[in-house]
Each structure stands twice: as structure tokens, then as C-alpha cells.
Amino acid sequence: MHSVQDVLVTLARRHAFADLEALADDPEIEAVCEFGQRLLSLDAEDFAVEARQVPPALRRRARACTMPQTPREQPRGALESLRPAYGLLLEVIEVRWHRRELSPMVAALHIASEYLPLLAFEPALGHAGDPARWPAGLTAPGSRFGVIGDRECDHTKPEQSAANRTLRVAGEPAEGWRAYFDRQHSQVAGALATCVADCRNPCAAMDWVAPDRRDDLALRSRVALAFADTPLVRLRHAAPVGHGFGVPSPEEVLDAWQRSRLVLGKTEVGRAATEEDGFPLPGLPSLFSAVSAAPVAPSTLLADIAAHLETLLRARTG
Structure with a gap:
């Protein structure tokens, strides 16, 4: 037993x-x-x-x-x-x-x-x-990272939105910060990888x-x-x-x-x-x-x- x-x-x-x-x-x-x-x-x-x-x-x-x-x-x-x-x-x-x-x-x-x-x-x-x-170089002149609606950018619309948000979310209240991580941070991860590894129209984002x-x-x-x-x-x-x-x-x-x-x-x-x-x-x-x-x-x-x-x-x- x-x-x-x-x-x-x-x-x-x-x-x-x-x-x-x-x-x-x-x-x-x-x-x-x-x-x-x-x-x-x-x-x-x-x-x-x-x-x-x-x-x-x-x-x-x-x-x-x-x-x-x-x-x-x-x-x-x-x-x-x-x-x-x-x-x-x-x-x-x-x-x-x-x-x-x-x-x-x-x-x-x-x-x-x-x-x-x-x-x-x-x-x-x-x-x-x-x-x-x-x-700072992520948004240097010639970078399309986070520019919503740019048709030359290989990012999807959700990725463009997430990239735009990530550039300013550090200045948002805690509620906005947490909402960003719940919904968009993983899309930024994919967007960065696309920039450096899979972009058909490279810009200055990775310079x-x-x-x-x-x-x-x-x-x-x-x-x-x-x-x-x-x-x-x-x-x-x-x-x-x-x-x-x-x-x-x-x-x-x-x-x-x-x-x-x-x-x-x-x-x-x-x-x-x-x-x-x-x-x-x-x-x-x-x-x-x-x-x-x-x-x-x-x-x-x-x-x-x-x-x-x-x-x-x-x-x-x-």
C-alpha cells in the first residue's frame, strides 16, 4: 500500500x-x-x-x-x-x-x-x-519598416501595423504595452526576419x-x-x-x-x-x-x- x-x-x-x-x-x-x-x-x-x-x-x-x-x-x-x-x-x-x-x-x-x-x-x-x-537605424532614411500602406514593402498589412506600433509602444501606458505583446509582438518577430532574410525589395531597415x-x-x-x-x-x-x-x-x-x-x-x-x-x-x-x-x-x-x-x-x- x-x-x-x-x-x-x-x-x-x-x-x-x-x-x-x-x-x-x-x-x-x-x-x-x-x-x-x-x-x-x-x-x-x-x-x-x-x-x-x-x-x-x-x-x-x-x-x-x-x-x-x-x-x-x-x-x-x-x-x-x-x-x-x-x-x-x-x-x-x-x-x-x-x-x-x-x-x-x-x-x-x-x-x-x-x-x-x-x-x-x-x-x-x-x-x-x-x-x-x-x-535607430531601423527607421533610418530609406527604411520602410513600420510604414503602413507602403506597397514596396514585403510585410503583410498586420506586420506593417505591428511594426508601426512597436516603434512607439514604449511611450504608451501599461495597458497598451500589454495589449501590444498579446497581439502584435510575434508579428514584429516575423517582420524582422522577412527584412533580413526574405525581402524582395530591400530597403535601409537592416543597414x-x-x-x-x-x-x-x-x-x-x-x-x-x-x-x-x-x-x-x-x-x-x-x-x-x-x-x-x-x-x-x-x-x-x-x-x-x-x-x-x-x-x-x-x-x-x-x-x-x-x-x-x-x-x-x-x-x-x-x-x-x-x-x-x-x-x-x-x-x-x-x-x-x-x-x-x-x-x-x-x-x-x-
Whole structure:
């Protein structure tokens, strides 16, 4: 017979934070479970601020994965660097895979695809696409970036609108800032990648990038755009979160990823996706690292939250 403690510890180890919270009768354990569940669900707004009963070290690591909620908030979190956020995304993908929760796993992959161009731009920008710190050269004379209605620009109308907004959103109130990130920031990511890698009518928007770095940035950005169009990411359309139909099977996910690797592997940067790095979707961390031009590995944040919960549970029942 398993004891109650054994059952609760097993839930913690399986990252079943919501189930454990429902069974726990302890405010501290409940708070840590809520913190972990928000991370696992990628529902990160303000959670690091509210979770006062969570150890500060865990809260600091979580904050590094979140977008600031006001234009002047410090530290800048995921606008400083997206690598911690992508480490968390990889850990979430891995946990969801092992729990066979494939619909939220595919949703996490979709999020990763939307912001991947900013991961590519991070070395050139010196930040991860902070609207308060765009380079002046982005709007230099001859640039069409953010010019709405310019027919020579390869950006779609939504991308033009988002690009226009990103140039001024740092001066808006907090409500406008948050609305921009909810609806438009990912479109700016794609717009930047189009500028440097896929524009048929180049303007001066990318002249701020040093010539000796532009080709490399273009290669990595092109792979970021290609990832968003792979069979793996397109599974998102067949996996409506919150519905009980259309969820891909593990075999379908692996097949889609294998076909994606074949497509991505045709370029020098994308070839990283073909590496066998021990991840459930082999090569995904290597691909993110290649696009980033810096190591991106799965984080241990969820695992460390689970370990902290186990410590609390054993202390309560020991």
C-alpha cells in the first residue's frame, strides 16, 4: 500500500501541480503548486510577483522567462534575452511529451515558432526585441519598416501595423504595452526576419546590421521562418487546445518532426535539427541553439519546483 505521502510525492515528481494543489491542505504547498502550474501552462503574467511563498531563487528564474508588464519595468526579463524562456519552453515540451499531453505540447511548439526570429536577432540587437531599445537605424532614411500602406514593402498589412506600433509602444501606458505583446509582438518577430532574410525589395531597415554579420543573421532568420512552416508546427491546426478531438498521437508528432528535420536539414543552420541530442524530439534544442548562435538547453525550473514540493511534503509528513 502506498502512503498518502507517497502519492503526493509522486504527483510532484510528475509535475502534476494542479492535482497536487487540489489535494494539498497547506497554503505554502498550494502556492508553490499554483506557481508551477502557471509555468507549465505558460501562463506567466505577474506570477513571479504574486508567489511570495516560493523561494526567491525560483522566482528570479521564472521572471527571466517573462515579458515585463510595463514599458519601464526592471529587470527586462525575456526582453533582455529569450534564451531562458526557450529553455523553459523546451522543458515544458519535454514534460508534456512524457505525460502524453500532446495538445498543450504542440501549443508550446507554436509559441516557440512565433518568437524564434527574435532569438536569431538577439546577438545583433544586444537584447531580445525590446521595443524601448530598437536601433535607430531601423527607421533610418530609406527604411520602410513600420510604414503602413507602403506597397514596396514585403510585410503583410498586420506586420506593417505591428511594426508601426512597436516603434512607439514604449511611450504608451501599461495597458497598451500589454495589449501590444498579446497581439502584435510575434508579428514584429516575423517582420524582422522577412527584412533580413526574405525581402524582395530591400530597403535601409537592416543597414544597421554590420555587413560581416548580415549574412549569418539572414541564414539563421531564414531557418526561424522555415521552422514556423514545418509539419511539426502545422500540427497546431489539428490540435485545438481545450477540445477532445484532433489531438495528434505520439506517432504523428514524431513523424511530423522527422519530416520537419528533412526540410530544415537542407541548410547549414537547419542541419542542427538532425542531431541526436537526447531530447524527445531529437535535435530541437540543437536547432534552437543554432538559430540563437548560443547554447539553448532545456531548463530545470519545473524539476526544481517539483523537488522543492517534495521537500515540503516530506517535512510536513515526516
